[in-house]
Amino acid sequence: KAGVTQTPRYLIKTRGQQVTLSCSPISGHRSVSWYQQTPGQGLQFLFEYFSETQRNKGNFPGRFSGRQFSNSRSEMNVSTLELGDSALYLCASSLWWNTEAFFGQGTRLTVV
Amino acid sequence: DAKTTQPTSMDCAEGRAANLPCNHSTISGNEYVYWYRQIHSQGPQYIIHGLKNNETNEMASLIITEDRKSSTLILPHATLRDTAVYYCIVRENYGGSQGNLIFGKGTKLSVKP
Numbered sequence: 067k068a069g070v071t072q073t074p075r076y077l078i079k080t081r082g083q084q085v086t087l088s089c090s091p092i093s094g095h096r097s098v099s100w101y102q103q104t105p106g107q108g109l110q111f112l113f114e115y116f117s118e119t120q121r122n123k124g125n126f127p128g129r130f131s132g133r134q135f136s137n138s139r140s141e142m143n144v145s146t147l148e149l150g151d152s153a154l155y156l157c158a159s160s161l162w163w164n165t166e167a168f169f170g171q172g173t174r175l176t177v178v
Numbered sequence: 179d180a181k182t183t184q185p186t187s188m189d190c191a192e193g194r195a196a197n198l199p200c201n202h203s204t205i206s207g208n209e210y211v212y213w214y215r216q217i218h219s220q221g222p223q224y225i226i227h228g229l230k231n232n233e234t235n236e237m238a239s240l241i242i243t244e245d246r247k248s249s250t251l252i253l254p255h256a257t258l259r260d261t262a263v264y265y266c267i268v269r270e271n272y273g274g275s276q277g278n279l280i281f282g283k284g285t286k287l288s289v290k291p
């Protein structure tokens with residue numbers, strides 16, 4: 067069974083640009099969550115989607131947004147990139163919103 | 179904020195059992211204890227979870243105290259590949275539960291030859 071797939075794996079963007087990251091969950095999983103990991107703040111929750119609806123959102127500015135499609139695939143978007151957005155962005159999928167989460171390998175975003 | 183307290187780091191000899199403690203003194207009745215680990219630069223990996231009974235799977239055992247205020251993750255025969263940061267997380271599983279996991283700083287386990 068294929069795991070959680072995140073694309074791209076690495077990305078370099080310039081300040082002010084926007085970026086879209088993609089996540090394909092494990093087949094059959096309906097919940098997708100996104101996390102940001104930085105050396106200073108550790109792993110922080112961004113948002114969670116279940117059946118195309120955002121169920122929960124972390125404490126991040128509105129520049130961070132996401133969506134989930136009918137096939138459970140999810141995208142997250144960051145607009146007006148700042149240097150501090152450089153991080154590893156992780157996606158996790160769950161069969162249901164309250165079952166164990168399985169993480170992808172992440173997308174490493176560098177903002178220059 | 180994370181509702182758990184873990185030691186910052188631990189060492190373990192290869193082949194020996196690694197016992198990783200976690201304090202969660204404010205855990206409520208409907209909260210589970212989850213363990214994840216993260217090997218350098220990879221996504222976190224689910225290990226095990228439990229409510230109040232001890233649990234065992236192919237990776238590890240989870241021992242939860244009777245008052246549920248602390249738990250121990252046991253890796254029975256640690257190998258060098260078990261070197262990672264281990265996160266203990268408490269989380270609701272039912273009703274209006276939220277899917278987000280609140281990660282603390284975890285315990286850096288170093289398995290040495």
